[in-house]
Amino acid sequence: MTAALSSMANVRRTTWRPQPLIKSPRLRWVLALGAGIYLAIAVGTLDIDWERVAEGWPRAERFFVGFFPPDFTSRWDAIFAGLMESLWMTVAATVLGILISIPVAVGGARNVAPLPVYYFCRSIMALSRTFHEVLIAIFFVKLFGFGPFAGLMTLTFATLGFYAKLLSEDIESIDVAQAEAIRATGASWLQWLSYGIQPQVLPRAIGLAVYRLDINFRESAVIGIVGAGGIGATLNTAFDRYEFDTAAAILLIIIGIVMLAEYTSGIIRQKVQ
Amino acid sequence: MPSLKIDKLTKRYPTGDLALDDVTLEVPEGQVMALIGPSGAGKSTLIRCVNRLVQPTSGAIYLGNQNVTKMGAGKLRRVRRRMGMIFQEYALVERLSVMENVLSGRLGYVGFWASWFRRFPKEDIATAFHLLERVGLSGMEDKRADALSGGQRQRVGIARALIQDPDILLVDEPTASLDPKTSRQIMRLITELCTERSLSAVVNIHDVPLAKLFAQRVVGLQLGRIVYDGPADGLTPDVLTQIYGEEDWTATNQKLGDGSKAGDADTPEPIEVKG
Numbered sequence: 001m002t003a004a005l006s007s008m009a010n011v012r013r014t015t016w017r018p019q020p021l022i023k024s025p026r027l028r029w030v031l032a033l034g035a036g037i038y039l040a041i042a043v044g045t046l047d048i049d050w051e052r053v054a055e056g057w058p059r060a061e062r063f064f065v066g067f068f069p070p071d072f073t074s075r076w077d078a079i080f081a082g083l084m085e086s087l088w089m090t091v092a093a094t095v096l097g098i099l100i101s102i103p104v105a106v107g108g109a110r111n112v113a114p115l116p117v118y119y120f121c122r123s124i125m126a127l128s129r130t131f132h133e134v135l136i137a138i139f140f141v142k143l144f145g146f147g148p149f150a151g152l153m154t155l156t157f158a159t160l161g162f163y164a165k166l167l168s169e170d171i172e173s174i175d176v177a178q179a180e181a182i183r184a185t186g187a188s189w190l191q192w193l194s195y196g197i198q199p200q201v202l203p204r205a206i207g208l209a210v211y212r213l214d215i216n217f218r219e220s221a222v223i224g225i226v227g228a229g230g231i232g233a234t235l236n237t238a239f240d241r242y243e244f245d246t247a248a249a250i251l252l253i254i255i256g257i258v259m260l261a262e263y264t265s266g267i268i269r270q271k272v273q
Numbered sequence: 274m275p276s277l278k279i280d281k282l283t284k285r286y287p288t289g290d291l292a293l294d295d296v297t298l299e300v301p302e303g304q305v306m307a308l309i310g311p312s313g314a315g316k317s318t319l320i321r322c323v324n325r326l327v328q329p330t331s332g333a334i335y336l337g338n339q340n341v342t343k344m345g346a347g348k349l350r351r352v353r354r355r356m357g358m359i360f361q362e363y364a365l366v367e368r369l370s371v372m373e374n375v376l377s378g379r380l381g382y383v384g385f386w387a388s389w390f391r392r393f394p395k396e397d398i399a400t401a402f403h404l405l406e407r408v409g410l411s412g413m414e415d416k417r418a419d420a421l422s423g424g425q426r427q428r429v430g431i432a433r434a435l436i437q438d439p440d441i442l443l444v445d446e447p448t449a450s451l452d453p454k455t456s457r458q459i460m461r462l463i464t465e466l467c468t469e470r471s472l473s474a475v476v477n478i479h480d481v482p483l484a485k486l487f488a489q490r491v492v493g494l495q496l497g498r499i500v501y502d503g504p505a506d507g508l509t510p511d512v513l514t515q516i517y518g519e520e521d522w523t524a525t526n527q528k529l530g531d532g533s534k535a536g537d538a539d540t541p542e543p544i545e546v547k548g
Contacts, residue, residue: 181364181430184324185437186353186381191388195377199368 064245073253075238075246082234083253086220089151089230094213096152104160105167106193111172121164128161137223148229155223156218162215166208167201174200207269214261221254275337277302277323277441277473282332284318284497292318294497296332300441303471305442305464307478307488307505311517313492316477320443323475324356327350336440354381356436359463361446363426365418365433372414375401378436397436404432406460424455431462435470442474449479456480460487463497481508 022028059199072079107113108121136157140150179196187195224232238247284293292315298308308316314431321327323334325341334341341352357378357430360415365374379397380388387393393401405411408428413421418429426445444463448456460476464487467474478484485505493501493508493516501512 086278102494121428175367177360177362178365180326181360181433182366182377182380184326184353184356184358184443185378185433186350187377187388188295188350188380188385189386191380194389195366195373195380199366202368 002019021057037266054225063244066242068247069249070252071243071245072249075234075249078234078237079231079246079250079253081249082224082231085148086217086230088233089148089155089255090213090220091218093155094159094209094216095151097156098163098209100156101160101163101167104164105171108164108168109171109178111174112193112197122170125161125165125168128157133158133219133223134226136229137226141227146227146229150227151220151228151230155219155264156189158219159212159216163188163208163212167205170204171197203272206272210265210268214258214265217261218254231271275440277475278335279319279323280335281331282319282322282334283330284322284327285330286349292497293329296494296497296499297497298492298502300475302440302473303405303467304490305467305476305488306308306490306492307476307484308492308494309478309481309484312479313496315459315495315497317445317473318497319494320358320445320475320477322445323441324353324358333432349396350381354437355440357437357442359427359430359434359442359447361442361449363423363430365426365429367417367419369418370414371410371421371429372401373415374418375405375414375432375436378433381437400436401432404525405465410430423451424459426460427451427455427459427461431459431466435466439472440512442472442476444474444476446477448477448483456483457486465489481513484508 020028022031074103104121104124107117108125110118113121133154137150137154140157144150144153174197178200181193181247182192182196220228221232221235224230224234225236227233231254233249235254237246238244238250275314277298279296279298282293282296282298283291286290288437296315296319310316316522318327322329323336325344329342332342336352336355339352341349344352366377367395369377373391376391376393376397383393383397402414407412408429408431410432412424413425418426421429430447442463447463449461451459460483463474463476466472476484476488478488485508488505489506491503491505492499493512495516496519500515501508
């Protein structure tokens with residue numbers, strides 16, 4: 001076979017290189033050169049004042065010295081209240097967000113929903129995913145005033161975009177044969193969803209829920225800074241009062257909880273696969 | 274038991290491919306009919322038109338005296354209950370248990386909430402246990418479908434189709450991914466059950482020797498048209514050439530050789546070479 005093939009070709013080729021990503025060598029050089037020039041100009045316009053950088057270092061030092069030792073006790077009541085508010089906000093927003101997400105995800109799956117419903121649900125997802133949580137939080141704080149309700153709304157809205165999009169993509173990639181078999185039994189549309197599709201997407205649905213819970217807790221700390229309640233608000237107050245030792249305690253608690261959440265969500269996601 | 278009548282059935286896919294071209298066919302009650310033909314001949318499209326997983330372009334299909342092609346959604350669901358379908362690659366819901374898969378054959382008969390909470394009627398559960406025993410899967414009810422072997426999965430598929438209490442079985446390449454011995458066992462089981470319950474069946478099958486062994490009647494499709502309709506014995510080399518075409522001649526010839534040997538004695542070796 002090999003002998004026959006090589007005798008067919010007049011010249012025996014011994015070199016081979018993979019095809020370049022961009023075929024035209026001219027275009028390749030122009031793009032590379034253009035990128036290099038832009039980068040050079042961009043760095044040039046940054047105008048870094050090294051003196052100010054140098055001044056920053058000792059300030060950072062003072063800052064970090066202020067952090068130690070972290071003070072958990074003198075503001076413990078405020079920390080605890082903020083923490084509980086954040087956890088409550090996180091859990092409620094995740095549950096609420098997912099409950100709303102499920103119908104949107106079903107409607108946003110091309111293999112399940114008719115075209116108009118599909119576009120409608122997809123635009124809800126796109127709208128929710130366009131803006132970062134902090135921007136949405138600012139908007140909701142303006143609407144509902146300071147406090148955890150704005151935070152709850154923010155996280156619910158953000159969960160909706162995230163969860164619905166990823167779940168609908170999972171619904172779109174199901175094994176069609178399994179769903180077809182359920183349809184062939186004479187099942188109704190809802191039965192078809194619950195027997196033909198739900199079992200196929202359930203592990204990912206649970207995994208995403210735990211993952212989102214984890215994200216929501218981290219976000220709850222950030223959006224608190226713009227006034228949406230929770231531990232973020234407590235942290236912001238601590239900074240405003242120059243109580244760096246209390247701020248350090250709060251940061252440590254946030255790091256601990258985030259690590260714990262990440263670790264357990266990792267285990268749960270592994271288990272349900 | 275009503276018979277299946279297919280009248281001038283034509284299906285053209287949106288892509289422009291003509292999958293079925295004016296197919297007229299009648300399957301009397303209790304008959305096991307094999308549908309053979311090369312890939313793309315329209316075999317799968319034909320049986321999917323019968324239970325309207327695929328919507329035919331024109332023509333009519335009658336189960337008894339009911340026109341399946343003209344039904345609305347509710348009526349279609351009721352008529353689908355009377356057609357049990359067995360799939361290539363089994364098409365079990367992999368993450369559900371064996372019992373849930375079998376009981377899913379009753380979805381057309383129970384309400385949504387009953388099925389959601391897995392509260393099926395006692396008789397259905399009794400029938401499910403009985404069928405599992407009949408297909409040789411006693412004690413497997415709580416296993417997950419993806420934990421079973423290929424042959425066992427197809428047995429669950431058969432039980433799921435039978436629990437519908439169908440009038441006809443639509444069987445799409447039931448042995449395509451099974452080894453030769455299991456293929457024979459599965460085909461034997463399907464034909465036995467058809468005899469027991471005087472069910473008629475349309476069986477799409479790639480394997481010509483198997484078709485000859487188990488079907489009373491063979492219909493050959495080529496490019497969406499019926500080119501042969503007769504007893505299994507009538508599948509001469511000429512007929513097979515006509516069905517599978519000149520291009521596939523070597524493969525068909527080989528298959529034929531296997532078939533005649535396998536027909537004489539129950540020795541599956543020649544097929545094993547292929548499988």
